[in-house]
Amino acid sequence: MTSSSSVILPLFCAVLLLSASWAASDSIEEEFYCRVCSNTDPSLPMSEAFIIQNNSAFTSILESTAQNLRCLEQSRHKSKLIFKPLDEFQVQVAVICARKLGIQVRVCTEGHDYEGLSYTTETKSPFQAGATIGEVYSWIAQKSRTHGFPAGLCTNVGIGGYIMGAYRTLIRKYGLGADNVVDARIVDSSSRILNRESMSSDLFWAIRGGGGGSFGTPLVWKLRLVPVPSIVTVFTVQRTLEQGATKFLYRWQQAADHLDEDLFIRVLLQLTNSTDDQKGRRTIETAYEALFLGRADGDRLLKVMKKDFEKGPIPEQAVEGIWKGLLKEDSPLMIRSPHGGMMSRISESETPYPHRNGTKFMIQWLTSWESGDDEESMKEHIGQVCLLQLYKFMTPYVRMSPRAAFVDYRDLDLGVNTIDGGTSFPEASSRGTKYFKNKWKRLVLVNTKVDPDNFLRHEQSIPIVDPLST
Ligand SMILES: *[C@@H]1O[C@H](CO)[C@@H](O)[C@H](O)[C@H]1NC(C)=O
Ligand SMILES: *[C@@H]1O[C@H](CO)[C@@H](O)[C@H](O)[C@H]1NC(C)=O
């Protein structure tokens, strides 16, 4: 393969997850099953495509890609059926049948959705589609040792949803996955199959980062592979508070976004037990995880790492405040991933992803706990007490007006659509502009055109508006 080669990745381990709004009937699954069977190729092994709730595989399939088991638990009983289409035509038929039966469909192309929107059914609904990122990497590795694709670290994430959202380690050199899409094939809400040529340029723009669960169901992405050396270097450096974590972090944040583009260093902040005299005392550990596109021998890596630092955005005393916040939680995790490099050179208008030049790094906040799956524990861990406090504390140090958010790290606290999916444009705009800045309105107009009935929807899907009212 040449350095600009592209590949077509067929994505047929798609899972459609359905749930019905037919409270009165218990046979909606059967009806859906019959309709899909009678309209598709009879030689296909259909029994493998449908997984009903009482099948033991149902839960394991749901859980296999679920990131947030809390969401899953709450809505497991509402998901009626998982449908794994065996060919593209079945995706089209499923859309037609679901529409006829009034079933809401949720596409689960990603599975790493923090709010579980791609595999749960709070209102009624679900569709999944896609090879995982791990499968894509494995496929590339089998064909070439010198090509890669700038996708995510979490190999169980579906590539379909990933691209519709976007982000990771090669971003400083090559931008986002969405920046390296050559073509796509999707099934739209009227069950038509569209590719780049037959869809509008607006729609092709929107599906590359506008968030999963709107616009259509991705079937195939044609991706541009990027050149990588056959040998790369990865390393992790850890520092606890006692070992000077504060100074380290301060320096990292000054440098991370303008280091050489071949070097990506992200930092993970979490709790650990102190190893000094006071054994068992809780302390913070910062772990710098790095990928260098080159070999560790020779002096290039060292040169790349010795750079001057500019003034960073978060002063040292604020870093201390972050430690305090983290120490209040049981099991917090903060991940900061740098931008810069190619991310600054790609124009904001290229794709819906708006955090380009001027964005130093992205912060991801997580917390987890083992027991207490109730409202009180949730409030304690996420709500008033810890994560939210930390989120508020960071306000002076992060991008505001609006405060930025990343659609792949979905956050329902930013606002949700009303239960029927209809939500006023101004209401939804408060969260929409956080995710997409001034690209929000264009996304809404595109979705209104391609899915006028709002067939594909979830709690934070792109709403539709009456074009005359805007
Ligand atoms: C599961 O449900 C189907 C249809 O509702 C039923 O025919 C089947 O016997 C059930 N299987 C088990 C193992 O309970
Ligand atoms: C820290 O120590 C406590 C008590 O000894 C233990 O339960 C916990 O698992 C340890 N935590 C870590 C992160 O090692």
Ligand SMILES: *[C@@H]1O[C@H](CO)[C@@H](O)[C@H](O)[C@H]1NC(C)=O
């Ligand atoms: C990014 O923004 C800075 C500050 O506004 C500007 O100086 C620089 O030229 C921009 N870089 C690119 C590649 O547009």
